Amino acid sequence: MRPSLQDVLRNLEAEGLVAAEALPRARAAMEVHQRNSTATPWFVKAFAGLGAWVAALFLIGIFTCVGIVESEEAMMGLGLVFCIAATATRGVAGGVFLEQLTMALCLAGVGMLVGGIAAKGGLRDVEVAAGAAIAVGAVLLVTFPDVIMRFLMALLIANATQVLTYQLLGGVGMELAVLAEALLVHVLLLRQPRMADGLPARLVSPVAFGLALCLPVHVLARLWPGDIFRVTDESSLPLAVITLGLTALTLFTSWQAMKAQDLEPSGGAGAVIFGALTLLALLTLNVPAVIAATGLLVLGFHRRSNILLGIAVAFLLVAGNVYYYSLAFTLLAKALALIGSGLVFLGLHRFFLRRTHPGMPTAEVR
Amino acid sequence: MPKDILDLEATPERLQALVDAGVLPPPYLRRARDLALAPPSREDWQRFLATTLIALGSLLVLSGVIYFFAYNWAGLHRFAKLGLIGLGITGCTLAAVGSGPLSQRFGHFGLLAATVLVGPLLAVYGQAYQTGADAFELFVGWAALILPWVAVSRFSPLWLLLLVLVDVGAVLVWKQLFDGADDLFTWWVVGIALFNGFAWATYEHFANLRVPWLQARGMARVFACMTVAPLLVVSIGFVVVPRSTGPAGTVAVVLLLATFAAEYALHRHLGGELFLLTLGALCAMTLVTTVIGHASLESQRFDDVAFTFFVLSIAIIAQVALAVWWLRREARATGTTEES
Known part of the structure; x- marks a missing residue:
């Protein structure tokens, strides 16, 4: 997902910061570097x-x-x-x-x-x-x-x-810790590009991904109270408060992503995005996992991290299950709600495609 | 090795290497890092949003259909049940065909929805007419009916669905047709592994022929895991309780070794498929550790479990060290990136 060396060097060349003959020299330098590198994939x-x-x-x-x-x-x-x-x-x-x-x-x-x-x-x-x-x-x-x-x-x-x-x-402490965890994940990964070299920069990735892995478990655990969480039930923040906190975080990350695209939050696109996220939060007020997962999804794509995207997708699927399970509706009403919301998403998809690719019926959109 | 070494991801280490080599002037390292860590483009965001919307939409509609039938199960007439599912299948298929070039992804998800709905159709038919069919007939029939769609779909997740249906059907055949016979179990598992391996080999063969929709490595890796996992289970059983596994255990070990060779060959052929090598290393390590642990426990008294733990901890450390050294060497040789 991330830019290649070729992409970066071509952009630098376009900005006049490196000469055209830098690419062949870079190729030779990378051949030498690869022989000595110890970089390894995440798995x-x-x-x-x-x-x-x-x-x-x-x-x-x-x-x-x-x-x-x-x-x-x-x-x-x-x-x-x-x-x-x-x-x-x-x-x-x-x-x-x-x-x-x-x-x-x-x-x-x-x-x-x-x-x-x-x-x-x-x-x-x-x-x-x-x-x-x-x-x-x-x-x-x-x-x-x-x-x-x-x-x-x-x-x-x-x-x-x-x-x-x-x-x-008690339960309040755990929930404040969850909010702090989410805040740390978002802030660390959003600030990572601007960090100078040094120990803090080297700590960001392992810490942020460690917290990102824990966040879904800690959020979802709050939604399955059992004997061990009896105190959580008695002295806890209302779920809506947790959802609002996580929503604010998601909106902040979305704002950062829009800024990177030179989109004004107060403009049309910004209003749609903020409105959609706020509506999602209001519809899932008692299941903070949904907006938390959405926030991780936005953050993962904004930071071009396949690992974070994978965590977010799995989190979102489980959160969605928890949400619909928690609805105090009959099976018929749940079925209609699912089909209705699904059709809304499919309709939005078609609308979105036609807005972004107007007058291009023969173009393949992937 | 990628076609061009400059197609490697622009990590901070590589950019620093360019500075050290005098290719990139030090004052511009900061700018290079900004470019390397740049967020996705507007087009990338549009593709991402489009994919997310269609995936969520399809999933929600399919889930809603399942909930709907769960609610109305007893109340609906059998023709209504069959008709509604048939309508859903027809609608999804038409949507898939009708989306045309505007949204290939929309078409793929439509076809996925149609193939998933075939299962409930067969289940409702069996219930409505009390055919007395066994569960395995549902899964095998489901797989057979969706085969033409899978063949023309050019969508690899449908092949995964087909494989899962066949595997589940095979397990149910063993349970229901052969009454879960113990002496057949290991052979059955080896058989499933062979079938999954055939699917994996087919995928790799056509990917090698440069079929465009088979170039992503994700599905091939899933097929590899589905091939190796059953073989590993039987192989571990062969080590621990060889009398129970019988000759099937030997065959499983031989096939497992064959998968190691296949994984290495693919890695070399593709110029870097480290995931498969890691999978092979993990399986080899698991098997060797099981052999060492079993041999140590068999030869020692129960009081000497501490000695076994000591041997195992050293063995694991040594194996992981050797495997990581080898994997890093292969990564260097092929230029595999940090997030491969």
Whole structure:
């Protein structure tokens, strides 16, 4: 989805910033660079992360079998040693084997450290364990120089924050944390192009994608209250408040996308887009997942991220199911609502095509 | 390797490499990054919105039809039931044909809707006339009836639907015709894998012949996963309980190794298909780890589970390290991008 080197160089050439003969020289430079590059696709990173997780579980299993887990202090101490040793080693040494070994050791260390703190305090000190997880995750996020580890630590921090806010503030805390999570995803990815080189720029992608993966789970969990969420039911923000917060975020992202297209928000197109999103939010006021998913969809396409688009599409499908399941209508009314809304979308599609491709009946529109 | 190396995505690392090589003046790196991170064009947004609207619209209408029949199931006369579904199929097909060149995507989704509706039509027919048909006859019949549409549609998701219907039908045949016979199970799974593999091979063959609508790699990867997954399950069973899997287990292992070879050959032929290599590496790692774990547990007393865990953790780390090293080497050699 993103521009190629050719696209960028041709644009620079058109702006007079590089000479025409830059392309052949760029070709030669890239041949050399590719031979030394260690860039890998996302699924290879996912494979490496999965391997590290499984290895970490087996490492924890070893200490479980030999009885170290019976002493919380030993668990915590060993976990801390593993984290420090793995981080230090990763910072100075390279190679694929060491990368995997240090990642597995560090994950095992995090598991034992946080598990030891949790076991020491018992269930009354869940917030201590959650706080420790957030602190450990934050330190490793900054110090461990690996994008997969940073992504996993973002997941850890996001989930531990949910637990901590639930312990401290009940359902209201969890929902405020969800809103903060969504805000962070949007702001980080919208600001990413303007960030200068450095640690903050390197943290944006793993953190934003980690939070984007957690957001659907945290939003949807709120909509399926069970025994574990009994407190959430009693002291929670109204769902409409959460929806309005997420709507504001989606409108902001849409505004940024329109600005990039030189579209005035106050113009015709802007009014249609804002109106449609607001209408969607009002129609799904009690199911914030729908507008949250829509916001991720807009953000994912605006930032040209296939991964974020994939998350958003899956989120939207589940959110749609939750919405229609939640409607207090008969099956007949639901059926008519679905067919009606579907026909509206199909009608909008035809209208949209004719507006954007007027007088071009023989042109293929994909 | 892509046709032109400059067709690679303009990542910050590559732009910095151009600066280091003296191709891009350092003061213009910022501008180059702005261009590389530029948002989609207005035309891209229009295509995206059009696709989203039609996908959501089709999905909502189809879901509504299903809910409608769920509500009216008992009350409708059988002719009304059959007539309504028939009307839906006819309408979707006409819409697909009538959309013509204006919206190929609209036509594709119309045809998808029509093929999905064939299933409820058969189900209602079986219910209305109490034909006593087994469930497998529904799925096999559904697949047979939509085959002509799938053949002319030039829309690969329809091929996936057909494959899923055949697979489900095959499982139901085993359960209903052969009473779920245990001795047939592994052979049945291998058979399904072979059929899925045939679909995958067919896709790759016609993609190689440059059929335009088969150039996207997404569907080929799905077919590859559907081929490899059943073979892996039987192979793991062969390692853990060889008596239960019998000769089918051996065949599954051999076929799994054959898929590894096919994945590598495709990767080389296409100049970079790292997803398939990763899939193969994951399967190989799973199988090897299962062998090591099983052998370790079989040879040790129960008290020595810790030793098994130690061996497995080292084995996994070593395998992942080796696989990632190899995949990165292949990525460098073929120029596969970060988001391939």
